[in-house]
Amino acid sequence: MLRYLIRQSQGLFYAAMLTSAICGVCAVLLLTQINNVLGATHQEAGQYLGLFVALVLAVLFFQVVASCLFERLCQQTHAKLRRYISERVLHADYRQLEEVGGAKIQSALSEHCLKVAEFFVRLPVIVVNGIIVVGCMAYIAWLSVDVFLMSLLVLGLGSIGYHLVHLKAIGYLTKAAKEQDYLYGHFRSLVDGAKELRLNAQKRQHFSEKVLGDSIEKVREQRTVGMSVFVISTAWGNFLIYAFIGLVLFALVADSTQRTEIITGFAIVFIYMIAPLENLLKALPAANIAKASAERIQALTKHLSQDPCSTVSQKKINSFKQLELQGVTHQFYHEPSDDLFMLGPIDLSFKPGEIVFLVGGNGSGKTTLAKLLVGLYQSKTGELRLDGEKISADDIDDYRQLFSTVFSDFYLFEQLLDIPSAELDTAANQLLEKLQLNSKVSVTDGVFSTRSLSQGQRKRLAMVVAHLEQRPFLVFDEWAADQDPVFKEVFYRQLLPELKALGKTLLVISHDDRYFDCADRVLRMDHGQLQHQNGIAA
Known part of the structure; x- marks a missing residue:
């Protein structure tokens, strides 16, 4: 050194x-x-x-x-x-x-x-x-x-x-x-x-x-x-x-x-x-x-071995026809059970303009599956395929650009990290008003006026960031867990359908069974295995 x-x-x-x-x-x-x-x-x-x-x-x-x-x-x-x-x-x-x-x-x-x-x-x-x-x-x-x-x-x-x-x-x-x-x-x-x-x-x-x-x-x-x-x-x-x-x-x-x-x-x-x-x-x-x-x-x-992609991706994927997980598995140490946890093999596909709910008990592997899907975790076996093409290690960072996510342990930066512009500020402030945050926070030159908000409000702010990224696939991990009943209703009955109407694919990890009817499909995870894949399964 x-x-x-x-x-x-x-x-x-x-x-x-x-x-x-x-x-x-x-x-x-x-x-x-x-x-x-x-x-x-x-x-x-x-x-x-x-x-x-x-x-x-x-x-x-x-x-x-x-x-x-x-x-x-x-x-x-x-x-x-x-x-x-x-x-x-x-x-x-x-x-x-x-x-x-x-x-x-x-x-x-x-x-x-x-x-x-x-x-x-x-x-x-x-x-x-x-x-x-x-x-x-x-x-x-x-x-x-x-x-x-x-x-x-x-x-x-x-x-x-x-x-x-x-x-x-x-x-x-x-x-x-x-x-x-x-x-x-x-x-x-x-x-x-x-x-x-x-x-x-x-x-x-x-x-x-x-x-x-x-x-x-x-x-x-x-x-x-x-x-x-x-x-x-x-x-x-x-x-x-x-x-x-x-x-x-x-x-x-x-x-x-x-x-x-x-x-x-x-x-x-x-x-x-x-x-x-x-x-x-x-x-x-x-x-x-x-x-x-x-x-x-x-x-x-x-x-810290270097990620397969070490350069900034210049490729922006605005749309896709089909995204598939074929025989994907992942293994890691599971502290509560003091054992190795095996997820999969998972066979799953997504199409544009659909809302998919992922449900299951704590520790069943829901978030792990989401991280495999978006390319944060590497699968031990199987492969990811985009429009029929296999995603290689060299393509993984380009593939990740498909997704905007709000995980349960999300981090909120003090600024949008995009090139500041008047258009960006206007779009951000409009979304803040829509999410009933305009009285708490505003955006000027791409910078939030404050991040000192409740957890539920911070999650709404994170959704603003995800929405502005204009990615075709959005993942929400227990997003509604910290929202009040009124805004849960807004999220499931208003925001998700609006995003679907824009052609977005949405994977929502949720425990709110009263809103399962909002999904096109409900997938259930149980001890690392995908139990239901077709239709709306409780």
Whole structure:
């Protein structure tokens, strides 16, 4: 995932890395000048002034440029990553999308995306301080080979210790990232389940303490332990550095004829190197957190296989003569029965200008059949046929353009998502008046003035959207369930016949047996099987 993001912004990334590297080199050269001045006489020191000032200005300039470039890269990466995940979600198979759930997607788009993007802000710290540490080691080698070899031994011990600790810390951070996905689901429950939580104090307390509280604590605990482990590794690195300084000062150069000069040089290098080394060790955990988040994003997107159609359909089907389901089946896990639910095989056909009711008990497979019909679910066997032609995987998105739907779990966008026009506003407002919503909401430039309506009114608003799409086949899933008796009468006795008169085919999932006479056919689902297909069957 990180490699993919770097490839997407190669020019900006390498420019930022180059400026960071130049900044680090200038910082190391500045160290050598400081050491030269300390060993020079007053007259000799003057000749270093110009280069000293130039290096100071260069360090400041390239540090600012590198930070700005990496900040830009961070924001660009954040945006690209969000677009990437959004596109994968938009083009994912709908059944897989239901299995993944909204909480994991929300977590990826917010928390995990941010952690990956923040890694690029930390990169200049890692690059600059890494170069300073390497440069200081090279300067130590120039001062004394023996001390340099000893420093390599110290760094080797430090690296082994850090690697072992690193693996432990990554385990905690990965657990925290997984728990974060569940936590976002609980955050959503705070709002979606607000009514239920307020009406039951015992459930509210249990949710607060055992569900939400435990999840928050797990994330806090795992991240705290993980970051604490990194702090321990940083302390271990500092201990080795100070131990090494003591070894140099009191053992390695104790008998040297140039003891004062060597000690002065090493003291400057060590003091200069300690801060960059600490910054480097503190910045590395950000890379590890980004790695854990990137792995979560990659696991999510890998689970979402691309829908057979990945491009926007340019084909609009305004009419059809016959739509058939031949031997269609679908299998999925049914939670209430803790078993696999098999729907079908289904043999069914539809023609223009007919009203078909689909009835049956809860969990009988009515909505699943509707989703198979409109192409949201893929059948395991059998086929869909339109005017005698088989619908292939490549044709499925064109096929879906036949339908406008209002499922029981419908979502109402704040705007019509069509190209705004005066004609569209006029048509929408006329429908709002017809559905007795004009006193509550209006449409201007394709945008609803409000969506703060009752569930029944929101369903009427969803019908306005479906009507404006001008599709030949409409599916209503328990649409009338939230309507008052008066508007149920309007729906069944007035709206459905009017749509039928326009040549629309209508599939209505319903429990309102008093209106079965409004249908041309009534189909009954029972445990995934279609029981009645001909005539009006109760």
